[in-house]
Amino acid sequence: MLYKVLKKGSYDLFLAKLIADFEFIGPVKKDKATHDFKKISDIRKLDVNYKRTTIAPAKKILYPSTETLLQYEINEDIEMSVDYEAGEKILFGIDACDVNGLNFLDRFFSDEMIDEPYFSKRRKLTVIGLDRMPSDTNFSLSLGKEYAKDGFDLFLTDLNNRYFVRVGSEKGNDILTKYADVSDAGEDDFKDYNKFMDTYRKSFKLKADINNLYDNYELIYNNKDFWNRVAKDCYSCGSCCLVCPTCFCFNVRDDMELNLKKGAKTREWDSCMIPEYGLVAGGHNFRPDKENRLKQRYRCKLKTFIDRFGTYSCVGCGRCIEACLAKINIAEDINAVKKEVSV
Amino acid sequence: MEKNIYIPDLAKIIRIDSVTANEKIFDIAFIDKEVQKSFNFKPGQFVELTVFGVGEAPFCVASNPRNNDKFQLCVRAVGSVSKALHNLKEGAKVGIRGPFGKGVFPYKEAEQHNVLVVAGGMGLVPLMSFLTYMMDLREQYKNVMIIYGAVNPANILYKNEISYWNSRDDISVCVTVDNPDDKWTGEIGVCTKLIPRVDFKPEDTYTIVCGPPVMYKYVVQELEKKNFKEDKIFLSLERRMECGVGKCNHCHIGEKLVCVDGPVFSLWELRNIKEAI
Numbered sequence: 001m002l003y004k005v006l007k008k009g010s011y012d013l014f015l016a017k018l019i020a021d022f023e024f025i026g027p028v029k030k031d032k033a034t035h036d037f038k039k040i041s042d043i044r045k046l047d048v049n050y051k052r053t054t055i056a057p058a059k060k061i062l063y064p065s066t067e068t069l070l071q072y073e074i075n076e077d078i079e080m081s082v083d084y085e086a087g088e089k090i091l092f093g094i095d096a097c098d099v100n101g102l103n104f105l106d107r108f109f110s111d112e113m114i115d116e117p118y119f120s121k122r123r124k125l126t127v128i129g130l131d132r133m134p135s136d137t138n139f140s141l142s143l144g145k146e147y148a149k150d151g152f153d154l155f156l157t158d159l160n161n162r163y164f165v166r167v168g169s170e171k172g173n174d175i176l177t178k179y180a181d182v183s184d185a186g187e188d189d190f191k192d193y194n195k196f197m198d199t200y201r202k203s204f205k206l207k208a209d210i211n212n213l214y215d216n217y218e219l220i221y222n223n224k225d226f227w228n229r230v231a232k233d234c235y236s237c238g239s240c241c242l243v244c245p246t247c248f249c250f251n252v253r254d255d256m257e258l259n260l261k262k263g264a265k266t267r268e269w270d271s272c273m274i275p276e277y278g279l280v281a282g283g284h285n286f287r288p289d290k291e292n293r294l295k296q297r298y299r300c301k302l303k304t305f306i307d308r309f310g311t312y313s314c315v316g317c318g319r320c321i322e323a324c325l326a327k328i329n330i331a332e333d334i335n336a337v338k339k340e341v342s343v
Numbered sequence: 344m345e346k347n348i349y350i351p352d353l354a355k356i357i358r359i360d361s362v363t364a365n366e367k368i369f370d371i372a373f374i375d376k377e378v379q380k381s382f383n384f385k386p387g388q389f390v391e392l393t394v395f396g397v398g399e400a401p402f403c404v405a406s407n408p409r410n411n412d413k414f415q416l417c418v419r420a421v422g423s424v425s426k427a428l429h430n431l432k433e434g435a436k437v438g439i440r441g442p443f444g445k446g447v448f449p450y451k452e453a454e455q456h457n458v459l460v461v462a463g464g465m466g467l468v469p470l471m472s473f474l475t476y477m478m479d480l481r482e483q484y485k486n487v488m489i490i491y492g493a494v495n496p497a498n499i500l501y502k503n504e505i506s507y508w509n510s511r512d513d514i515s516v517c518v519t520v521d522n523p524d525d526k527w528t529g530e531i532g533v534c535t536k537l538i539p540r541v542d543f544k545p546e547d548t549y550t551i552v553c554g555p556p557v558m559y560k561y562v563v564q565e566l567e568k569k570n571f572k573e574d575k576i577f578l579s580l581e582r583r584m585e586c587g588v589g590k591c592n593h594c595h596i597g598e599k600l601v602c603v604d605g606p607v608f609s610l611w612e613l614r615n616i617k618e619a620i
């Protein structure tokens with residue numbers, strides 16, 4: 001890691017140059033309440049001062065909601081081909097817990113077998129992170145995901161009159177050297193960076209006591225009353241999954257064009273919260289009720305990947321809390337498990 | 344570059360055999376001879392088969408892993424892909440990905456032990472790779488007993504193989520049906536009924552079970568009554584699969600994925616997984 005400082009006055013110029021030279025994606029105001037990561041060609045559209053989270057998460061750039069895996073043409077022979085869209089892109093203004101979300105997907109999509117549709121885009125994505133104060137529903141601190149150690153090319157922290165820049169890759173360093181006027185970070189810069197990080201960590205309002213959840217979960221798993229209470233209002237709408245930066249489930253389908261010559265395999269995001277998820281032949285459903293589905297979602301977010309990767313797959317971004325019309329709150333439910341077991 | 348896990352290899356259906364009203368056996372070989380030669384599967388592994396324009400579904404390889412000039416699937420027509428496959432003719436081309444699954448039948452571990460095989464309905468299909476392999480190397484195993492339950496006599500699969508096993512005196516085979524017809528002279532009732540008759544020593548026996556999801560609980564109960572060991576009981580599980588390669592998550596049970604960690608698990612592995620069986 002290299003540590004640099006970028007003057008406030010040079011920031012706009014730096015971004016303007018990037019916007020001119022690259023496909024540049026950053027947070028844009030969508031409506032009164034929401035922001036979204038969108039392609040930007042005019043720096044005035046960029047708005048990094050979003051209070052809530054962006055909907056949808058930046059994962060859509062690497063893992064779009066619908067994506068062609070394979071095309072084929074049926075003639076005498078069957079010709080197969082792939083065409084994964086992969087231009088160089090810059091993703092700007094993603095916060096620390098979302099970078100950790102990408103880190104999770106990087107790990108997941110390369111675990112055992114490489115997911116080429118994902119990595120064809122990932123390899124060409126430059127990530128420039130930007131620290132920001134936590135939104136009301138963000139509890140990433142409780143999960144140790146409020147700070148991104150890696151997974152970015154550059155990471156900027158606003159220290160009022162200058163940016164503290166962590167350089168995470170050679171690609172990041174090249175961009176910085178070419179497009180920005182920076183100097184090496186010194187003692188004072190580190191001091192102010194520490195001050196910022198302390199204030200930042202103190203600003204988390206929502207907290208989840210995740211200690212012992214790994215074990216407690218097994219006790220609570222069969223407690224029907226508990227899950228009935230927690231999932232009572234769930235509409236099984238699946239929104240919590242659609243907004244999540246680390247949800248990865250998908251369906252695959254084959255489609256043919258009307259001429260019955262050309263076809264394609266397409267994958268589409270799915271959600272473990274909807275009833276069709278566990279359906280198999282003969283109409284048997286492995287997860288027929290919403291209580292069962294919610295506890296499975298929590299298991300996947302908070303336990304499964306402790307076993308597989310040694311980490312949670314939830315980064316505590318709070319999107320699912322914002323998105324849920326039934327006001328189901330994963331952080332509060334983590335606390336509820338603790339309470340149920342302890343008192 | 345590493346192989347793209349979503350691109351199937353082209354294969355040709357070289358023979359189709361209608362075995363029951365609803366089930367057909369397909370002999371398949373990859374078009375590319377090199378691919379066929381390197382297609383080395385282990386008993387219990389599955390492939391993802393694409394009927395182009397229709398979709399993809401997982402099927403266990405049902406043939407002897409020691410033959411590598413072609414392989415065999417036995418498919419019941421239940422839905423879009425399986426029905427479309429049934430409509431294909433010999434010579435038609437399909438896509439194959441695989442073989443997949445790290446959890447396979449304990450064909451090595453079971454050597455020098457007794458082997459009890461319990462199959463229900465279509466569950467005999469995945470077991471065929473193991474059974475044909477074992478018959479080839481029969482002297483490597485001690486006593487072998489096969490219990491197979493079908494709904495009615497017309498549903499019995501692999502009739503030729505079963506009568507061949509019956510003709511051998513080093514294997515005992517019990518076939519039972521739920522609904523006998525006039526001509527049926529064999530056992531009647533569910534296959535769990537026959538387990539109490541097994542007189543193998545528990546610590547010296549590997550049990551391999553494959554059948555519809557409802558069957559497992561009852562079979563396990565019977566095996567436990569006889570003190571069979573959890574780490575020597577193996578079950579092949581089925582879940583909905585969309586990718587076969589550990590990415591879509593549809594096949595998860597607890598922390599495990601059926602497509603990557605299975606489809607065959609020991610009962611011991613499943614013990615700590617809620618809702619596995």
Ligand SMILES: Cc1cc2nc3c(=O)[nH]c(=O)nc-3n(C[C@H](O)[C@H](O)[C@H](O)COP(=O)(O)OP(=O)(O)OC[C@H]3O[C@@H](n4cnc5c(N)ncnc54)[C@H](O)[C@@H]3O)c2cc1C
Binds near residue numbers: 426
């Ligand atoms: C590891 C594994 C091995 C299998 N081996 C064999 C085999 O050797 N022979 C064989 O005939 N079948 C096998 N199956 C089941 C087979 O994959 C399904 O029957 C098939 O996916 C149905 O696809 P379809 O498109 O024909 O049906 P669809 O049109 O997808 O579905 C028709 C009906 O089948 C249900 N269904 C979908 N997926 C499954 C599933 N995985 N299991 C049961 N029902 C399902 C649907 O819910 C629906 O009710 C195996 C399944 C798995 C997971």
Ligand code: SF4
Binds near residue numbers: 236237238325
């Ligand atoms: S938890 Fe909320 S967002 Fe998720 S499925 Fe239920 S109602 Fe929808």
Ligand code: SF4
Binds near residue numbers: 245246317320
């Ligand atoms: S589960 Fe909720 S809080 Fe956790 S990463 Fe997903 S959307 Fe964010």
Ligand code: FES
Binds near residue numbers: 583591594595
């Ligand atoms: S079938 Fe997709 S993860 Fe197992």
